[in-house]
Amino acid sequence: xxxxxxxxxxxxxxxxxxxxxRKVTTDFAAGNExxxxxxxxxxxxxxxxxxGRVLPFDSFLEEDLEWxxxxxxxxxxxxxxxxxxxxxxxxxGFYEGLFCNQDLFDKFHVPLPTTWENLLYAIEVFSxxxxxxxxxxxxxxxxxxxxxxxxAGGTGKRLSQLNEETIPxxxxxxxHMKKIYEQNGFPSDCFTIKDMEAQQLFINKDAAMMVNGSxxxxxxxxxxxxxxxxxxxxxxxxxxxxxxxxxxxxxxFLSKRSHEDPQKQQLALALIRFLTQPExxxxxxxxxxxxxxxxxxVSSTCxxxxxxxxxxxxAAHLIKPIDFDMHPEAFLEIRKNLPFIMKNQxxxxxxxNEIAQTYTGTEKIENED
Numbered sequence: 001x002x003x004x005x006x007x008x009x010x011x012x013x014x015x016x017x018x019x020x021x022r023k024v025t026t027d028f029a030a031g032n033e034x035x036x037x038x039x040x041x042x043x044x045x046x047x048x049x050x051x052g053r054v055l056p057f058d059s060f061l062e063e064d065l066e067w068x069x070x071x072x073x074x075x076x077x078x079x080x081x082x083x084x085x086x087x088x089x090x091x092x093g094f095y096e097g098l099f100c101n102q103d104l105f106d107k108f109h110v111p112l113p114t115t116w117e118n119l120l121y122a123i124e125v126f127s128x129x130x131x132x133x134x135x136x137x138x139x140x141x142x143x144x145x146x147x148x149x150x151x152a153g154g155t156g157k158r159l160s161q162l163n164e165e166t167i168p169x170x171x172x173x174x175x176h177m178k179k180i181y182e183q184n185g186f187p188s189d190c191f192t193i194k195d196m197e198a199q200q201l202f203i204n205k206d207a208a209m210m211v212n213g214s215x216x217x218x219x220x221x222x223x224x225x226x227x228x229x230x231x232x233x234x235x236x237x238x239x240x241x242x243x244x245x246x247x248x249x250x251x252x253f254l255s256k257r258s259h260e261d262p263q264k265q266q267l268a269l270a271l272i273r274f275l276t277q278p279e280x281x282x283x284x285x286x287x288x289x290x291x292x293x294x295x296x297x298v299s300s301t302c303x304x305x306x307x308x309x310x311x312x313x314x315a316a317h318l319i320k321p322i323d324f325d326m327h328p329e330a331f332l333e334i335r336k337n338l339p340f341i342m343k344n345q346x347x348x349x350x351x352x353n354e355i356a357q358t359y360t361g362t363e364k365i366e367n368e369d
Contacts, residue, residue: 003274007267013038015196016215017140021328028053035258035268040250041079041088042324049087054253056085060269070278075293078248088251089276092290095246095312096143096213096321098232103225104131104208113209114241116232123185126208133185135207138338140195145334146245146321147211147231148173154238155317160325162356167349169238170334174341174348176234181342191339213245214308217289223304228311240316247318248293252276330359 001007012034014020021040025047027033033053039045048054061068071089079090098113105112105122108129113119123133136144153159153169162170180186187193187201195212202210203220210216211231220226230244252275258268274280278294285292289305291312292298298309312318323331333355340346 004267004270009271017195018332024048031257033255033257035255035264036271037253037255038091038250039088039253040324041081042249042320043326043328045081045087045253048253049081053256054087055256055259056081056087057089057254058086061086064273067273067276070276070281070294072293072295075248079251088253089272090248090251090293091276091281092285092288092292093246093248094214094290095244095308095318096146096211097228097230097244097308097311098147099202099210099212099216099220099226099228101202101205101208101222101225102227103222104205110208112227112229113232114229116234119232120183122208123180123183127184132187132201132207133209134180135198135201135210136186136190137193137195137198138181138186138190138342139192139335141335141338142321142323143195143211143213143245144177145173148177148234149322150243150245150319151231151234151237151239152176154240155243155319156238160322162330162352162359167352167356170352171348172234172236174338177338178342178344178348191342214289214291217302217304217308218287220304223302226304228304228308230311230315242311242314242316243319244311244315244317245319245321246291246312246315247320249320249324327359330355333358 001009014023021044024037024039028048028051039048075090075093076086079086079088081087100112104126108125110122110125111118113122126133138144149159149170152173153166157166157169159166159169187198198210199212199216199219201207230242233239233241252272254268254272258264259266278296281292281294282296284290285298286300289300289308291309298305300306334351337346337351341348341351
């Protein structure tokens with residue numbers, strides 16, 4: 001706005017979640033999209049791209065090679081759509097893992113949960129001490145499902161496709177989540193609290209552990225006694241102990257209508273170009289503790305940040321969150337049915353079979369005509 005005195009930028013940001021997704025997709029469907037939208041790639045991007053209301057960046061980057069070369073080539077390829085075009089420009093990547101309040105583990109002489117046996121022991125000890133073992137929202141359960149599913153199925157299965165091959169791994173992961181629930185591993189109100197509330201339980205040391213992503217690092221007050229590690233492998237799980245959820249799954253989308261509006265003089269593109277310069281991406285990464293989408297390494301000296309970065313570098317595989325490729329409604333149905341599974345009112349096999357029959361296209365389309 002300093003460079004363009006006549007421009008006023010209106011920020012309509014929302015926390016990532018169901019409300020945010022609904023707002024963006026509804027706005028695009030109604031032709032009321034923002035000039036610039038920061039949104040997810042993967043399955044979520046289909047809604048935006050299918051409207052024809054966003055423009056690919058390929059030609060703009062070819063016209064400005066300095067801008068293009070500021071991005072990591074690997075990251076750009078990672079966020080390309082299935083048609084080969086680049087509809088979103090990334091800023092920072094992320095990772096998910098098991099956060100631990102190490103001072104609580106030290107206080108009660110509990111070994112860190114590097115194995116499933118250690119995790120169960122930690123749950124038993126902390127539960128007996130009236131400390132919530134794992135801060136989690138089973139209402140907003142994205143990251144919890146990610147952790148258990150990756151642990152069970154590993155990275156070699158197309159888990160976003162519900163079929164005879166993959167459903168057994170979903171069942172394995174959900175059954176072990178149920179065991180944690182039955183051992184009082186989650187908050188007593190885990191079905192009603194939101195993820196932000198679960199985060200506060202961990203931040204306030206009312207909980208010993210939390211499954212979440214790198215985006216929560218800015219809110220964690222105690223970065224000295226907080227550590228992050230890969231989620232342990234469930235019995236008979238296929239994951240490598242170093243496998244984690246991570247990568248680049250979001251970026252800036254450019255409104256076609258805004259770009260072609262003569263009154264706006266392509267200012268939306270100018271804003272995106274400004275926000276995705278290497279120095280700006282580095283500033284974003286310093287604030288959200290993500291992995292820069294440029295070739296610039298993580299510059300923070302914070303031990304927790306460096307530990308998270310090291311975890312990504314040491315990972316045998318990085319896999320996208322399950323909702324990246326999965327049909328959104330199918331994943332929502334699984335989340336909605338978690339209370340029935342946890343309370344042993346319905347079997348995960350039964351629920352997953354029903355969802356598989358309803359949503360035959362549970363993963364993204366590889367080729368579009």
